[in-house]
Amino acid sequence: MERTGMEKQARRIVGRQGGTISRPLHPESSERFDLAYVRTGPRTQLPTLVLPGGPGLASVVPYRSFRKLAARRNLDLLMVEHRGVGLSGRTQDGAALPRESVTIELAADDVVAVLDDVGAKKAVIVGSSYGSYLAQAVAVRHPDRVESLVLDSPMLSVTGDLAAVRAHRRSVLWEGDSPAHGRVAELVRHLADAGEPMRALGQVVQVVYEFAGPEILERLLRARLRGRLGRLWSSLTHLSTGELEGAGTPFYMEPAPVAGIAYGQLGYGLPPDGGPLDPQLTFAEAAVRQPDYTGEPLDLPAEVPNYRWPTVVVSGDRDLRTPRPVAERIVELAPEGVLVPLASSGHSALDTHQLALLDVIHATLHGASTQLPVMANRIAALPRKGASRLVGTVLTVAVRATTRPSR
Incomplete structure (x- = not known):
């Protein structure tokens, strides 16, 4: 669909389900832009506000099905179109938001402005991947607006997380x-x-392990050693490179407007360390054209011990991007931290296991977060919903159709 068609679709959704609020580019600026949000389900005094990953993922169009699932659970759900992205991407004069006005701090303040607009004093704030960092930025900057946190595939710190990711993958x-x-x-x-080039090898291993599991990965690796499945291998090596820079897909994933966050604040372009399966190899080529890392905006390891609300951490056992050791560290630091381990799951339940995430949200809303660890196996066994779940199905079918089980 062309940008104009996608924009019309997004505006129709916001017209039916949400609204826009005028926001300054930054606190001292006279220039403003319209920040879009959507709200579905019954209106309550305690909405659930869900922040997707990226940065650069839109909210309005990509998560229509998720909002329908939430509405069936009678969940009062809010989603905000991140500043710089989709319907929140232009000033009121029609210009793209300047990079310096797209920061984590300002995006966190946008979230609170939406809560003000809908008359909500507090919210259950749910963040997935990058959205978990943004959710915690809201909590640190505006602690009085947080009823509880649900952190799905969470981030904690730039250098600490990177060290943990490298160690876990290896x-x-x-x-x-x-x-x-x-x-x-x-x-x-x-x-x-x-x-085999290490960048390609690391990319394939991550995608197949997370989405399809070790058995399918083993079969694919054996086929590659025999010179087979070359087309599938090539497709997997290029699966995410188009989302690292450039225009991306308007109203779905737009990395360029948020490059200052991704590279400047969160260190996506930090250099590889020379070791095997380094995740930074994926970003190395794009990083030379992106902002330099200037330091992250928050010291979350120092802030998490001050959280005065339940902090529920959802972690897939096959997550190679924000792996289990990071999740366990947050639970260890948070006074009311609870770990919900999801078996046979990779990164981002919001994108791959939406019914599981909704169960976690439901329990948290009803004050049952401490019961979640004993419910984790049942939650993980729920049917898979979410567009990204199809990647695992496609990979499994493709590999099994052309290989035999290992002996």
Whole structure:
């Protein structure tokens, strides 16, 4: 769909389900832009506000199905179109928002402005991936507006998270930390020794492991060593490169307007360390054309111990982007931290396991967050909903159709 058609669709949704508020580009600016938001379900005194990842993911168009699922659960749901993106991407004069006006701090203040507009004193704030950092920015800057936090595939700190990601990826898929991963790790090392570029190898391993699991990954790696499934391999190596810079997909994913957050504040372009399966290899080429990292805006490890609300952390056991050690660290630091481990799940329940996330939100809203750990297996076993879940299905079918199980 062309941009004009997508924009019309987005405006129709906001016209039916939400609204816009006028916001300054920054507190001292006379220039303003219209910030869009949507609200579905019954109106209550305590809405749930959901912040997607990216940064650069829109809210209005991509999460229509999620909002329908939430409405069936009678959930009062708010979603905000992030400043710089989609319907929140232009000044009132029609110009794109300047990069310096798209920051985590200002985006957090936008969230509170939406709560003001709908008359909500507090909210359950849910953040997925980058959205978990933004949710915590709201909590730190405006603690009186938070009833509870639900952090899905969470972030905690730039350098600390990167060290944890590198260590986890290498432990699981390079060294083989368990019998279940030992054969996969051996095959990964064999492919590296055979000359497979590490950037491509790391990208394929991450996508297939997260979405389809170690058994499918092992079969794909064996096929690659035999010179098979080259077309599928090539497609996987390019799966995310189009979302790292440039226009992206308007009203769905727009990385360019938020590059100051991604690279300048959150260190997406920090250099590789020379080790295997480094996630920074994916960003290295794009990083040379992006803002330099100037430091993250918050010291969350110092702030989390001051949280005075339930903090529920949702973590997939196959998440290689915000892995379990990061989630466990947040739970350890938060006075009322609760871990909800999701078996056979990768990154972002908001995108891959929406019914599970809705169950977590429902329990949190009803004061039952401490019961969630014992409910985790049942929650993880719910049917998978979310557009990204189809990636795993497609990969599994494609690999199983052309390979045999390993012996």
